[in-house]
Amino acid sequence: MSNSKIDDDRLTEMFKALGNTHRLMIFKRLSSCCQPGTQCDLEQAMAYSVGELGEGLDIASSTLSHHLKELHRSGLIEMERQGKRVVCWIAPETLNSLGNFFNADIKR
Amino acid sequence: MSNSKIDDDRLTEMFKALGNTHRLMIFKRLSSCCQPGTQCDLEQAMAYSVGELGEGLDIASSTLSHHLKELHRSGLIEMERQGKRVVCWIAPETLNSLGNFFNADIKR
C-alpha cells in the first residue's frame, strides 16, 4: 500500500546499522536539520563531511569509515566525493519509510 | 519536549534488538493487531505465548527464549507468566516512541 514499504531484510539491516552508539550518533547528526512539521531539503542542506561526522566521537578514522560504510550499505545514507572530502547525507526516503514502519507498515 | 522521548542508549538497544531477522519477525507478529489510524488495545488483545511466537521461525526453543529476553531487555516487549505459558506483548509506548524518533524527536 505505502509507496515507501521496505522489505524485511532491508529493514533488519537498517535497524542493525542504527543499533550501535556511534552509528546512531552519526545518523542523528545527519538528520538534525529537519524541523518538526517542515520538509527540509536533505539532499542539499545536510551534507556533512566524513571528518565533521567524526568530531566528538573519539574513534579512529578507520573505524569511522567502517561505520559510514555500514550506514551506506544498509541504505540509510548516501555518500559522494567532493574534492578532497567525501560528503554524506541521509537517504531522502529513509526517515519517512522508517517512520511509516512504526505507524502503519507494520500493521495488517 | 515529547513525553515519549527515549535516551540514546535505550534507543540503541531497541534498534539492536530489531536488527535481527528472527526478533524483527517476532516484533512484527506482536504488532500485527493494530490497524492504521486506530488505537488498539495492545495490552489485552495481542498477548502471544512464547510457543506461538516461535511457530514458523524454525529455531530451537532455547534460541527463541534468548531472543525474547533481548526484546524484553531492550524495553520493546513485556512478558508475564499465565499458568503454564508465558505471554508476551508489545510495550505500549514503544510504537509511538519509535515512530516519533523518525518523525520529530530526532530533529532539533
Add this chain to the structure above:
DNA sequence: TTTACTATTCGACATGTTTCGAACTATAGA
C-alpha cells in the same frame, strides 16, 4: 612533482552474538 589533507582498505585482535542440545524449573492435571 612534492607535500599536505582527507578518507579508505587491510590485517589482526578482542569482544559479542547466534545457535544448539542438555539439564533444569514451573505449572496443571491425572
Add this chain to the structure above:
DNA sequence: TCTATAGTTCGAAACATGTCGAATAGTAAA
C-alpha cells in the same frame, strides 16, 4: 505424586562486529 507441557538457563561452538594502527589512494595546492 507422577506425568506432560511450556519455558528458561547453561556451556560450548561458530560466526560476526568493533576497534586500532599501518599502509594505501584520491585530490588540491605550493
